[in-house]
Amino acid sequence: MTTEHAPADVLVSSIANRVALDDTDRAAIRAMPxxxxxxDARTYLLRQGGRPEHCAFILSGFAVRQKLTFMGARQILGFLLPGEFSDLQQLFLSRSDHNVQALTSLEVAECAIPDLQHLAMSRPAVGQALWISTLVEASMARENMLNIGRRDGLTRVAHLLCEFESRLPEAGLEDHGYDLPMTQEEIGDAVGLTAVHVNRTLKQLEAEGLIARTRRFVRIVDRKRLxxxxxxxxxxxxxxxxxxxFAG
Incomplete structure (x- = not known):
């Protein structure tokens, strides 16, 4: 997904994938400032404890949600892709409980929280779409908890690769192959493993004939088995x- 289209048009398209929009809904979205x-990569969009004034809609690039322990150890909570909001929960929560950081070079369209609140409340179909997106994000968080808590290391990494393979086509990117936007250390921070362990599991997945790698490019060789x-x-x-x- 690129910014060759107006941000409002990209947002209209994203919301229309969730709910049916009428002409008034579309006009209201396009009227949003x-x-x-x-x-830049590694830049923070949002810091834990901050009081954000804007919501960011990702146009290109990747970001992560993360939290840090008191000792500075990082847990990546989820990856954010083009066509997604980075911080919808901040619409009605005044303080952020986690960090959002650019994983790669990132372009976003920011809208003031009061403006997006008004849009969601005055246009019920739009509000419904944002609510659905938040529920899906919660579903992904539950799966991530299961992945880290109950699956072995190789399965965790394989699961992450499958999730990216499933999510990236919807973001307008490649099918059955993609550039991993994160380092092995960052993969480890997402699945609770060391970078050394991640490296071993990726090599094992290759040895089993499930994936092939060229630097950061991952190709799914045997999707069913993976x-x-x-x-x-x-x-x-x-x-x-x-x-x-929406029937309203």
């Missing part, structure tokens, strides 16, 4: 949910 912003090895069930992503027809 947006500010385009660029973030899904089984990853204990991956895409239901938690809710990709097959029908577009909601």
């Amino acid at each position: 947006f500010r385009l912003r660029h973030y 899904l089984a090895r990853a204990d991956f069930d895409p239901d938690y992503l809710h990709r097959d949910q029908p577009v909601f027809e």
